[in-house]
Amino acid sequence: MKNTIKGFKAYACDEVAALIEPVKKQLGENVNEFFDTCGYVYKCGADSGFSHFIYYQETTAFYFEYRQQVNALVEWYAREMGEDAVTMVKNFRCLNGLYEYSDIAKALYDGKCNNDYTDIYNALSWFALEMVASEAIAYMDNNK
Numbered sequence: 058m059k060n061t062i063k064g065f066k067a068y069a070c071d072e073v074a075a076l077i078e079p080v081k082k083q084l085g086e087n088v089n090e091f092f093d094t095c096g097y098v099y100k101c102g103a104d105s106g107f108s109h110f111i112y113y114q115e116t117t118a119f120y121f122e123y124r125q126q127v128n129a130l131v132e133w134y135a136r137e138m139g140e141d142a143v144t145m146v147k148n149f150r151c152l153n154g155l156y157e158y159s160d161i162a163k164a165l166y167d168g169k170c171n172n173d174y175t176d177i178y179n180a181l182s183w184f185a186l187e188m189v190a191s192e193a194i195a196y197m198d199n200n201k
Contacts, residue, residue: 058200060092068196072133073188075126080189083109083119092197098190103183104151113175116182121170127185128165134188149180 058064062081066074081091085108098107109115120127128142135142143161146152156164156177164174165181 060088060197060200062088062091064200065193065196068199069192070133072126072130073192076123076130076185076189079119079123079126080186083115083186085109092193095190095193096197098186099194103186103190107186110182110186113179116179117170117175119182119185120178123185124168127181130185130188131165131181146177146180146184149184151180151183152176 062077066077069077081088084091084094086094094107097105103110110119131146132142135145138145143158143165146165147154147156147158147161156174160174161177163171164177170178
């Protein structure tokens with residue numbers, strides 16, 4: 058069967074579905090390219106560099122534009138993993154343990170852009186990209 062955004066949204070959990078269009082828009086790709094890119098993100102990780110998810114100005118802007126959806130995804134996934142959202146983000150490999158619990162909490166819940174937390178906003182944008190990509194792979198495998 059043909060992979061479609063509509064089908065993908067119907068397949069995905071609500072938290073991921075809310076970020077499918079924003080991630081696709083940020084990548085700036087058509088549907089087929091989007092699904093191909095999701096495969097590469099899944100295999101290589103967001104830190105490998107994907108269009109419009111590379112520079113801090115791009116990832117910070119993405120995070121703040123879709124902050125509510127990204128935070129909802131973070132909170133949902135943390136619950137699924139049996140931990141709180143702040144601890145989960147604090148343990149992201151790309152953050153290398155550089156931030157205290159309170160810094161992560163401020164970055165997630167303060168609502169103001171703080172240049173001291175650019176790495177955190179970047180990590181949260183990458184998390185959204187990787188979660189959409191992971192769910193896209195599951196959708197494509199299920200849709201064969």
